[in-house]
Amino acid sequence: MASQVEWLSDCVNGVMPYKFIGPVPLSEAVESQRRALKLFWKITFSKIALTIKGPGENIRLIEGQSFKLQYILPTKRFRLLFLKNNSNIAEKEHVEKNVFHIRKVAPIDEGNYCAKVENIRSTITQLTVQSMFTSSFEQIYCIEGEQLQLKCSVYSASTEVEWFKDNANQYKQDKIERNKNISIDHNGKDHVLTIQNAKITDSGKYIIIAGNVRKQLPVIVKAFFKRPLENKTIMEGVEVSFECEAEKTYNVAYPVAWFKDNHEINSTSKFKKETIDNKVHKLTIQPTTLEDKGKYWIKVKDISSCADLDVKEIPDAVKQMSEHNRNMFLKAAKTGTAVRYYIRIMIVGENGVGKTCLLRRLMNEHIDDVKSTDGINIEVKKCKINRHTQKWMFTTDEEFSKTAYQNEDFADCGFWDFAGQKEFYATHQTFLSTNAIYLLVVDISKDFASKTHQDMIDDKFDKVGGN
Numbered sequence: 001m002a003s004q005v006e007w008l009s010d011c012v013n014g015v016m017p018y019k020f021i022g023p024v025p026l027s028e029a030v031e032s033q034r035r036a037l038k039l040f041w042k043i044t045f046s047k048i049a050l051t052i053k054g055p056g057e058n059i060r061l062i063e064g065q066s067f068k069l070q071y072i073l074p075t076k077r078f079r080l081l082f083l084k085n086n087s088n089i090a091e092k093e094h095v096e097k098n099v100f101h102i103r104k105v106a107p108i109d110e111g112n113y114c115a116k117v118e119n120i121r122s123t124i125t126q127l128t129v130q131s132m133f134t135s136s137f138e139q140i141y142c143i144e145g146e147q148l149q150l151k152c153s154v155y156s157a158s159t160e161v162e163w164f165k166d167n168a169n170q171y172k173q174d175k176i177e178r179n180k181n182i183s184i185d186h187n188g189k190d191h192v193l194t195i196q197n198a199k200i201t202d203s204g205k206y207i208i209i210a211g212n213v214r215k216q217l218p219v220i221v222k223a224f225f226k227r228p229l230e231n232k233t234i235m236e237g238v239e240v241s242f243e244c245e246a247e248k249t250y251n252v253a254y255p256v257a258w259f260k261d262n263h264e265i266n267s268t269s270k271f272k273k274e275t276i277d278n279k280v281h282k283l284t285i286q287p288t289t290l291e292d293k294g295k296y297w298i299k300v301k302d303i304s305s306c307a308d309l310d311v312k313e314i315p316d317a318v319k320q321m322s323e324h325n326r327n328m329f330l331k332a333a334k335t336g337t338a339v340r341y342y343i344r345i346m347i348v349g350e351n352g353v354g355k356t357c358l359l360r361r362l363m364n365e366h367i368d369d370v371k372s373t374d375g376i377n378i379e380v381k382k383c384k385i386n387r388h389t390q391k392w393m394f395t396t397d398e399e400f401s402k403t404a405y406q407n408e409d410f411a412d413c414g415f416w417d418f419a420g421q422k423e424f425y426a427t428h429q430t431f432l433s434t435n436a437i438y439l440l441v442v443d444i445s446k447d448f449a450s451k452t453h454q455d456m457i458d459d460k461f462d463k464v465g466g467n
């Protein structure tokens with residue numbers, strides 16, 4: 001049967017008189033009194049002292065130990081509430097009957113604990129917790145090849161420390177044992193695990209266990225070569241470079257060595273080794289031959305990066321090209337693009353007006369043998385223009401041969417000398433383009449100004465040069 005309690009006065013020394021209001025419990029010999037008085041409600045029938053007996057004294061624990069507070073009440077009727085630093089403890093899992101329990105205490109659990117029923121409180125138990133570890137655990141960074149040290153300190157020199165590595169792939173923790181690369185030492189309360197030559201695979205979560213306490217220590221081992229060598233495929237004769245970037249600046253203590261198929265490469269006119277900004281290491285091979293195919297390595301200390309070089313034979317068609325065109329091709333093969341500037345100059349006009357003679361004169365050539373042009377005569381590689389100075393150059397100029405290796409500073413000129421005879425006009429249209437310069441040649445000794453497009457059509461030709 002449910003009952004309600006009404007307190008009769010304030011608590012004195014943890015003892016408080018009270019009365020029941022409402023249906024009273026049968027167990028307390030109330031039934032007979034109730035019958036005798038023929039009253040059911042508001043009966044004052046007894047007074048008992050409510051006290052909560054607790055553990056009382058202060059408790060000092062080491063982190064990880066079990067913490068238990070057991071309280072005794074004169075009756076089982078009441079449900080205890082537990083308080084820490086005067087606030088209710090919400091976690092129900094710690095509470096069972098009249099016992100407050102923390103399986104493994106942590107420094108965060110320190111405080112003043114008591115239990116209460118209504119406003120009756122037990123005496124206070126002060127809990128202090130000694131941290132197992134007196135050092136902090138922050139992420140550790142290290143570069144491949146360097147010494148990796150994990151450190152911790154515990155509260156007592158007699159506390160043993162064990163080191164584990166989390167093997168996430170197998171959902172287990174592997175105990176770390178000493179070997180020639182790993183040492184585990186301690187000096188009193190200070191413990192250290194040293195990995196002499198850290199590998200990328202040493203990255204991960206380390207677990208340090210002392211007593212009942214385990215701590216996690218995340219470790220990142222960065223690759224020494226943050227940009228490793230990349231495989232290359234090139235055409236023979238083309239320059240090729242292998243390049244990698246180190247995480248750490250170049251240090252004379254760690255010389256850089258390049259190898260081809262396990263043979264060290266020495267600097268020669270063909271192999272150029274360089275270090276840029278103390279971090280980027282570069283090997284350039286110029287020019288490449290088919291024999292340069294193979295595996296290339298860079299080694300710093302005992303850390304290496306490796307890449308393959310494949311050299312493709314130059315196609316026969318390219319071998320047969322002129323030197324200029326072959327260089328253009330090889331350049332395109334190396335960079336993927338080759339820019340070529342080309343200017344088309346169209347010389348048009350009626351037959352016999354002197355178009356071919358004008359072209360010959362422009363190129364400083366004689367005109368003795370000029371005959372009427374048959375179709376189209378295209379003159380290329382006889383003239384180029386310096387793109388920066390706009391200076392024209394012809395084969396007869398001394399400078400012309402010096403610029404034999406065409407580069408992007410020069411634009412090639414192509415002169416298209418069209419036959420002026422009307423029979424050719426129909427086919428000429430195919431070659432006339434808007435991306436060209438037109439030289440219209442006329443015979444000024446004749447009446448050219450009054451000639452119209454209509455006259456041409458009247459001469460039985462549909463059109464010249466499109467519309």
Ligand SMILES: Nc1nc2c(ncn2[C@@H]2O[C@H](COP(=O)(O)OP(=O)(O)OP(=O)(O)O)[C@@H](O)[C@H]2O)c(=O)[nH]1
Nearest residue numbers: 350351352353354355356357371372373419420421
């Ligand atoms: N008087 C004079 N005759 C010229 C001049 N230029 C060219 N000729 C002459 O004109 C004739 C024709 O010259 P071409 O250069 O063959 O004329 P074209 O316009 O090329 O003729 P097609 O090729 O037939 O269209 C030649 O006999 C030249 O000697 C000039 O400036 N003055």
Ligand SMILES: [Mg+2]
Nearest residue numbers: 355356372373
């Ligand atoms: Mg001509």
